[in-house]
Amino acid sequence: MAIRIPFGPQHPALKEPINFMCEVSDEKVLSVRPRLGYIHRGIERLAEERTYNQDLYLIERICGICSFAHVTCFSQAVEEVLNIEIPPRAKYIRTILAEMERIQNHFLWLGDVGHEMGFNTLFMYSWRDREVVLRLLETISGKRVNYAMNTIGGVRRDITPTVIESLERGLDRLEERAKYYKEVCAKDPTVLGRTVGVGVLSPIDALDLCAVGPTIRASGISRDVRADDPYAAYNEIPFRVITYDGCDVASRIMVRLDEILESVSIIRYALDNLPNGDVRVRVPRRVPEGEAVSLVEAPRGENLHYVRADGTEKPVRVKVRAPTLANIPPLCKMLVGGSIADIPVVVAGIDPCIACAERVAFVDTATEKRWVWNKEELRGYAKKWYQKK
Amino acid sequence: MVPEEIVTLLQIFLFPGFLFLFFLAFFSEWVDRKLVAKFQNRYGPLYTGPKGILQPVADFFKLLAKEDIIPTATDKTVFSIVPILVLALSMAPLFLIPMIDFSALVWFEGDLIVIMSITTLVIIAMFMGAWASTDRFSTIGGMRVGLQMLGYEIPMTIAMIGPAISSKSLSVSGIVQSQAGGLWYAITQPLGFAIAMICLLAHLQKVPFDVPEAESEIVAGWMVEFSGKKLALLRLAKNFELVLAGSLLVSLYLGGPLGFWLPHPSFYFFLKLIVCIFIFSNLRALFARFRIDQVLMGAWKYLTPLALLQIILVVI
Amino acid sequence: MAMEKELMKNLTKKPITLRYPSEKATPVEGIRAKVAWDIEKCIGCGLCPQVCPSKAIELTGKGSEAEITYYLDRCLFCGECVDICPTKTIKTTSEFELAFTSRKETTIYYKRSTISPDSTEESH
Numbered sequence: 001m002a003i004r005i006p007f008g009p010q011h012p013a014l015k016e017p018i019n020f021m022c023e024v025s026d027e028k029v030l031s032v033r034p035r036l037g038y039i040h041r042g043i044e045r046l047a048e049e050r051t052y053n054q055d056l057y058l059i060e061r062i063c064g065i066c067s068f069a070h071v072t073c074f075s076q077a078v079e080e081v082l083n084i085e086i087p088p089r090a091k092y093i094r095t096i097l098a099e100m101e102r103i104q105n106h107f108l109w110l111g112d113v114g115h116e117m118g119f120n121t122l123f124m125y126s127w128r129d130r131e132v133v134l135r136l137l138e139t140i141s142g143k144r145v146n147y148a149m150n151t152i153g154g155v156r157r158d159i160t161p162t163v164i165e166s167l168e169r170g171l172d173r174l175e176e177r178a179k180y181y182k183e184v185c186a187k188d189p190t191v192l193g194r195t196v197g198v199g200v201l202s203p204i205d206a207l208d209l210c211a212v213g214p215t216i217r218a219s220g221i222s223r224d225v226r227a228d229d230p231y232a233a234y235n236e237i238p239f240r241v242i243t244y245d246g247c248d249v250a251s252r253i254m255v256r257l258d259e260i261l262e263s264v265s266i267i268r269y270a271l272d273n274l275p276n277g278d279v280r281v282r283v284p285r286r287v288p289e290g291e292a293v294s295l296v297e298a299p300r301g302e303n304l305h306y307v308r309a310d311g312t313e314k315p316v317r318v319k320v321r322a323p324t325l326a327n328i329p330p331l332c333k334m335l336v337g338g339s340i341a342d343i344p345v346v347v348a349g350i351d352p353c354i355a356c357a358e359r360v361a362f363v364d365t366a367t368e369k370r371w372v373w374n375k376e377e378l379r380g381y382a383k384k385w386y387q388k389k
Numbered sequence: 390m391v392p393e394e395i396v397t398l399l400q401i402f403l404f405p406g407f408l409f410l411f412f413l414a415f416f417s418e419w420v421d422r423k424l425v426a427k428f429q430n431r432y433g434p435l436y437t438g439p440k441g442i443l444q445p446v447a448d449f450f451k452l453l454a455k456e457d458i459i460p461t462a463t464d465k466t467v468f469s470i471v472p473i474l475v476l477a478l479s480m481a482p483l484f485l486i487p488m489i490d491f492s493a494l495v496w497f498e499g500d501l502i503v504i505m506s507i508t509t510l511v512i513i514a515m516f517m518g519a520w521a522s523t524d525r526f527s528t529i530g531g532m533r534v535g536l537q538m539l540g541y542e543i544p545m546t547i548a549m550i551g552p553a554i555s556s557k558s559l560s561v562s563g564i565v566q567s568q569a570g571g572l573w574y575a576i577t578q579p580l581g582f583a584i585a586m587i588c589l590l591a592h593l594q595k596v597p598f599d600v601p602e603a604e605s606e607i608v609a610g611w612m613v614e615f616s617g618k619k620l621a622l623l624r625l626a627k628n629f630e631l632v633l634a635g636s637l638l639v640s641l642y643l644g645g646p647l648g649f650w651l652p653h654p655s656f657y658f659f660l661k662l663i664v665c666i667f668i669f670s671n672l673r674a675l676f677a678r679f680r681i682d683q684v685l686m687g688a689w690k691y692l693t694p695l696a697l698l699q700i701i702l703v704v705i
Numbered sequence: 706m707a708m709e710k711e712l713m714k715n716l717t718k719k720p721i722t723l724r725y726p727s728e729k730a731t732p733v734e735g736i737r738a739k740v741a742w743d744i745e746k747c748i749g750c751g752l753c754p755q756v757c758p759s760k761a762i763e764l765t766g767k768g769s770e771a772e773i774t775y776y777l778d779r780c781l782f783c784g785e786c787v788d789i790c791p792t793k794t795i796k797t798t799s800e801f802e803l804a805f806t807s808r809k810e811t812t813i814y815y816k817r818s819t820i821s822p823d824s825t826e827e828s829h
Contacts, residue, residue: 005525012608027529027681054758057783118596118603118678121708124429128721135733142737148783156788157735180711188707190597190677340529341606341680428712431722675708 001025005340009038013116013344016354020335020343027339032332040358045375047318052078052152052287055315060146062320063356065108068101069298070305070320070356071150076231077307078152078315080292082283088275090154091233096270097140097149098232098296099263103174104133105299106256109351110181113253116344117194122184129177136170139163154280164271171264178260185253195250199334199346202247211330212323213301214259215350217243218251225297236273239266249349285313298323300351322356400494401484410483414628415445417666421631424670445628449621457617464521471518472615472622478511479629485561486636487645489655491569492562499559504637505546508592511630512538515601519611530610533681534601537591540688541598545588547696551581551703552641561637565645575642580699582642584692589634590672591684593627597676600684635665737782738801742773744815746794753786753795762786773815777803 002025009017017038023030043062047055059074060067072094079086107130114122134144140163141147149155185191201211206219216223224241226234242258244251291308301323308317327350334346373381400406419434419442426433434441459465482504487493493500512534519531552574553559556567568574575582591598602610615623639645639661646654679687723730732738749771754762761779765772787795805811 003525003528005529013606024529050758053756053785057758057781114677118599119676120596121429121674121712122677124431125711128430131721138736139733142733142735142784143782148737148781156784184707188677190679193679193683194677339680339682341600341603344606427720428715430715430718430720432720432724435724671709671712674712675706 002030007343007347013347014352014354015112016352018352018354020332020347022335022340022343024340027341029335029338029340029343032335034328034332036328036354036358039355044318044320044359048315048375051285051313052315055318056150056152057148059318059320060148062322063353064145065105066101066298066300066303066353066356067146068097068150069296069303072098072232073294073296073298073303073305074307074318075150075152076296077292077294077305078287078309079283080294081287081290081307081309082152084153084281084283086154086281087278088233089158089277090279092270092274093155093159093279094150095233095237096159096267097137097147097155099266099270100133100137100140102263102299103260104130104137105351106260107133109256109348110253112351113249113345113348116348117191119191122181122191126181129174132170132173136167139166151280153283154278156280158279159274167267167271171267175261175264178257178264182254182257185250185257192250194345195248195253196246197248198338198342199249199349200247201330201334205333206247206330209330209333210326211301212326213298213351214252214255215301215327215330217241218255219247220245223302225295225302229295231294231296233270237266237269249345252349286311287313287315300324300353300356301327320356320359322353324350324353325357325359327352328357406484406494410480410629410632413632414625415449416442417631417635417662418445418628420663420666421670421673424667425674428671428674449625452621452624453618455617455620457619458614460523460614462523463614464523467517467521468614469619471514471521472619472626474514475511475518476622476626476629478507478514479626479633482507482633483629483636486633486640487562487565488636488658489646489653491566491646491654496560496562498563501549501553501559501561501564504561505549508545508633509538509542511626512592515611518615522611522614524614526608526613527611530601530613534594534611536681537594537598537600537684540685541588541591541692544584544688544692544696545592547693547700548581548585548588549637549641551578551699554700554703561640565640565647568644569647573642573644578642578699578703580695580702582638584696584699585638585642586668587692589638590669591688593630593634593669595669596673597679598684599678600681603678631666631669632662635662635669638665732799732801736799736801737784737797739777739782739798739803740775740780740784740787740795741798742775742815743794743796744773744817746792747771747773748792750791752789752791756785756789758783758785770817772817775813775815776811777813778811 002023005022005024007020007022008014009019019035019038021033021035023032043058047058050058056071056074060071062070107126111123111126111130114120114126137147138144140159141149141157149157185195201215201219203219203221206216206221211219212223220243222241222243225231226239227241239262242255242262244254246254287309289309289311291306293304293306296303296305303323304321306317306319307315310316331347331350331352335343338346402408422444423433423441432441434444437443437447459468484494485496485500485504487496516531516535519527519534522528552564555574555577556564558564558567564574594600594602602612612620612623636658639658643661643665645661646658747769749764749766749768751764751771753773754760754764759779759781761776761781763774763776765774784797787797
């Protein structure tokens with residue numbers, strides 16, 4: 001007896017609306033059909049109406065948790081079109097902030113997975129430790145989320161020696177807590193029972209379906225934009241790319257906890273070797289013609305921005321490909337064959353950020369043609385449709 | 390002298406009857422919520438009444454005032470009766486447990502068997518409620534309720550028979566009285582005590598056994614379509630079950646209202662009940678939730694053989 | 706099982722959450738909160754409405770007669786206007802508790818005192 005259960009768009013397990021139509025029979029999942037589009041906000045279109053500097057604040061709000069990764073990606077793309085080089089101190093500050101955002105994201109994610117498993121105590125404890133990171137980010141940039149620190153040409157504020165002192169103290173505490181959670185998640189029998197062997201993604205499937213981020217690193221494949229294509233200051237700072245071989249949710253937990261410890265050591269190295277100098281350069285308001293693609297390792301995976309400019313002060317086209325969009329086909333593969341109780345744990349295991357992942361494309365199901373329209377074509381089609389009514 | 394019938398009526402309705410049990414149910418929910426919050430480094434209920442003690446009462450009255458929605462596809466008679474049935478069935482065994490004296494309000498030889506069958510009937514009523522709701526999530530929740538009962542029912546029954554064999558009486562009051570001379574059964578039968586505690590946690594559907602009501606998987610499980618007054622009665626029934634589980638543990642294994650230096654026996658009962666709720670809250674904050682197949686496998690592979698072992702040790 | 710020690714330790718520790726409104730979190734130095742104008746210093750150059758990403762500032766009048774309307778419910782608290790003002794008229798305050806109960810309170814008018822010698826104050 002197969003019944004169809006809708007998982008989402010409104011569900012206590014999901015933080016953002018997405019719909020999975022699951023066909024189940026007796027607690028086993030037979031097939032999954034995803035549906036996106038509940039939170040499309042038209043950000044790519046809005047970005048064409050604002051200048052490059054104002055676009056930074058719009059791009060920041062694509063996602064609340066990985067906002068710094070999006071802004072860094074966008075600034076790097078525009079700086080590449082302008083063909084300028086930002087000062088080295090700005091590169092190090094960008095690296096420090098990106099790693100702090102990674103730590104904050106992984107603590108939040110740990111609490112999320114705990115909540116999906118019913119382990120509310122882990123949820124409360126890891127969010128309590130996340131407050132340490134948020135307080136440090138507030139002393140550096142003035143805000144807890146959406147830091148408004150990046151600008152085209154560098155960063156807007158400098159890191160003072162008092163801030164560096166409080167950073168060192170906070171980092172000690174974060175390292176201690178991350179080690180404690182590693183021990184808990186490796187030894188607690190209920191956590192192991194819910195995560196080992198759940199949501200298995202073999203390495204061949206991971207490469208075929210183009211998974212990104214910790215999802216693919218937990219299947220043993222070492223893919224990390226910081227090592228493959230370094231940006232900001234990553235070519236000067238030594239660090240390890242963490243991989244585990246388990247291919248299941250337990251390995252993903254371990255990959256992320258190890259990444260917290262690795263980020264702490266990256267920040268310490270960057271603080272010890274911070275170069276002196278300016279933090280920003282002046283850039284012209286009008287950007288000459290050109291286009292650029294930039295890649296950044298957001299906490300959830302590989303993030304891609306494309307910017308095309310035509311000499312005015314507003315961009316012609318901005319395209320964002322967020323990491324969660326690449327992780328959804330592997331997710332559908334992971335869910336089939338498991339039980340209903342595993343659905344929220346696996347969905348939380350890829351760290352979904354659906355708000356990042358909403359893009360529009362047109363598909364004609366009869367002829368299987370796919371295409372993308374620009375502003376004029378869309379307006380022309382809308383006029384014809386309303387005239388016909 | 391006040392006639393005997395008036396005293397009995399007052400006892401049934403006030404103390405230790407209905408009114409006292411209502412207060413005990415609200416109080417035990419408050420203790421549970423405050424303890425879990427303390428373990429998680431936060432406050433818990435704080436503002437309603439001194440230290441938040443009126444919070445369960447406020448929740449109950451708020452739910453009574455909300456709109457009661459009955460979906461069109463449900464079996465309306467069964468749907469409306471189930472909350473009342475569950476509440477009545479979970480409150481009834483409390484009259485058979487000695488709380489203020491060494492024998493309960495109502496007692497007879499064999500009332501332990503009655504308690505065990507009523508706890509099974511509660512689960513069947515929950516299953517009926519889930520089936521009558523005719524909703525995808527509640528069907529899955531109802532099936533899980535039944536499956537979980539198949540797992541823990543037998544070890545729980547065996548663990549409760551252990552003290553009955555030692556005291557040569559099938560009445561809860563008799564078991565309490567037979568612990569008066571010697572040691573409590575928690576010390577002579579520790580394995581049975583642990584198994585009874587785990588199985589009662591599964592009966593209460595609390596983490597790690599809250600599979601039928603898994604909030605992040607099937608929304609509210611078997612309770613998903615109940616709202617308003619029906620939900621208020623169901624939540625109150627859950628509180629009564631918490632009191633029932635604690636009282637059963639206290640009477641069968643910890644000696645009920647027995648003790649040395651406090652003035653009245655009911656203080657002992659109270660203290661031991663709070664200790665039992667402390668253990669339940671500790672286990673609730675400590676573990677994640679199991680899957681239904683892991684619950685069944687664990688129950689049949691570990692709990693049932695250990696319970697049988699305990700019985701063999703008692704008889705020898 | 707693994708967390709039991711921490712659970713027991715937390716029984717004796719004070720809770721980490723604050724009892725708002727009697728206990729509040731202190732804002733850090735350099736917090737990005739509401740901005741305020743010292744309208745007498747404004748020269749009416751018109752740079753702050755141009756640079757604001759969410760159109761939260763309106764300038765009426767010209768030169769030294771210019772007056773500012775600040776929409777608090779559109780402001781992003783990004784601080785771009787603070788950075789770009791040539792006379793340093795705009796400053797960031799540390800008021801972050803900005804929840805109001807009526808829509809009128811979210812628009813702040815900065816007017817100049819032309820006739821009376823009293824100093825200007827923000828009016829709603």
